[in-house]
Amino acid sequence: MDIEIRGIHKSFEGTPALLPTDLKLRHGRFTTLLGPSGCGKTTLLRMIAGLEQPDGGEIYAEDQCVYSIHKKIDVPAHKRNFGMVFQDFALWPHMTVYENVAFGLKAAKLKANLRQQVTEALAMVRLEGMEDRYPHQLSGGQQQRVAFARAVAIRPALVLFDEPLSALDAVLREEMRIEMMSLVKDMGLTALYVTHDQVEAMSMSDEIVVMRKGEVLQRGAPERIYEAPSHPFVASFIGKSNWLTVDQAMVRPEHVTWKRTSEEDECYQATVLSVSYVGERYEIRLQMDGLDPWTAYLDKRKSVGERVNLYVSPQSICRMGEE
Numbered sequence: 001m002d003i004e005i006r007g008i009h010k011s012f013e014g015t016p017a018l019l020p021t022d023l024k025l026r027h028g029r030f031t032t033l034l035g036p037s038g039c040g041k042t043t044l045l046r047m048i049a050g051l052e053q054p055d056g057g058e059i060y061a062e063d064q065c066v067y068s069i070h071k072k073i074d075v076p077a078h079k080r081n082f083g084m085v086f087q088d089f090a091l092w093p094h095m096t097v098y099e100n101v102a103f104g105l106k107a108a109k110l111k112a113n114l115r116q117q118v119t120e121a122l123a124m125v126r127l128e129g130m131e132d133r134y135p136h137q138l139s140g141g142q143q144q145r146v147a148f149a150r151a152v153a154i155r156p157a158l159v160l161f162d163e164p165l166s167a168l169d170a171v172l173r174e175e176m177r178i179e180m181m182s183l184v185k186d187m188g189l190t191a192l193y194v195t196h197d198q199v200e201a202m203s204m205s206d207e208i209v210v211m212r213k214g215e216v217l218q219r220g221a222p223e224r225i226y227e228a229p230s231h232p233f234v235a236s237f238i239g240k241s242n243w244l245t246v247d248q249a250m251v252r253p254e255h256v257t258w259k260r261t262s263e264e265d266e267c268y269q270a271t272v273l274s275v276s277y278v279g280e281r282y283e284i285r286l287q288m289d290g291l292d293p294w295t296a297y298l299d300k301r302k303s304v305g306e307r308v309n310l311y312v313s314p315q316s317i318c319r320m321g322e323e
């Protein structure tokens with residue numbers, strides 16, 4: 001089932017949190033809203049979920065309208081058949097694991113074979129045998145698995161994630177990222193995921209929607225967003241960019257070479273500012289003559305203060321505003 005958002009917008013006390021926004025979430029696809037804190041991601045997600053009232057616009061789940069001001073339609077959250085996973089897990093502290101997962105099914109009026117549905121959902125997230133525990137008896141990762149099980153047990157048309165991994169430490173976060181991604185894919189779920197973490201967005205998504213100040217700046221596959229950003233903000237927010245003298249033109253660090261490879265290569269002079277060894281390579285910060293500092297990669301060490309020449313092929317330069 002495709003989900004379509006048309007012209008949804010919202011202000012708080014006269015200040016726009018989200019400008020009119022269109023978004024199409026294709027069936028079985030993983031879409032991510034990526035942007036800095038305060039850009040309107042949660043507001044958009046909560047309006048789709050039915051937890052926040054939009055100022056205008058429409059939301060469709062396939063042919064069914066679930067929200068429209070003009071048509072006076074506002075299907076309540078628990079009847080939209082959307083699952084939701086929050087940053088703080090939002091488990092009921094006085095309920096056991098079993099009761100937490102069963103709660104979502106009961107609210108959605110899916111009580112037939114309740115025990116079997118809960119058991120299956122918990123097996124999926126590898127929490128068999130934990131039915132009688134309370135949230136405080138679980139680790140952060142286990143709590144988030146319960147929240148995930150609760151959200152997907154109802155077999156939702158759409159599952160909404162609001163920064164679900166940001167309360168976890170770095171190692172667990174990466175583990176859970178991979179686990180959640182494969183569960184979503186295996187179950188064929190349509191997902192909308194919110195994060196301010198570009199690595200999460202790049203590694204999980206079929207499509208990324210980059211936002212800033214209540215507005216969508218660019219949308220597309222992760223590779224496209226990285227290789228052909230259409231806006232300087234997108235280029236700076238995702239990955240590292242080395243800016244050139246030409247307005248709105250940059251080159252990614254992996255395209256900066258230390259030897260001329262072609263006659264057409266442009267040459268840039270620089271001084272080594274710092275050298276960071278990161279295992280598989282050295283990351284070198286460079287003071288550029290007449291430009292802001294750059295980052296480049298190398299397989300051997302350089303000395304700080306060393307003068308170097310760098311080369312960039314014209315084809316690897318990304319110019320913005322030429323979409």
Ligand code: ADP
Binds near residue numbers: 013017042
């Ligand atoms: P994000 O999730 O991207 O960090 P939010 O959607 O939470 O951003 O917030 C977008 C903007 O709307 C922010 O400026 C925030 O302060 C404001 N905002 C969000 N919720 C409310 C609210 N309930 N009342 C007033 N302002 C709000």
Ligand code: MG
Binds near residue numbers: 041042043
């Ligand atoms: Mg938020």
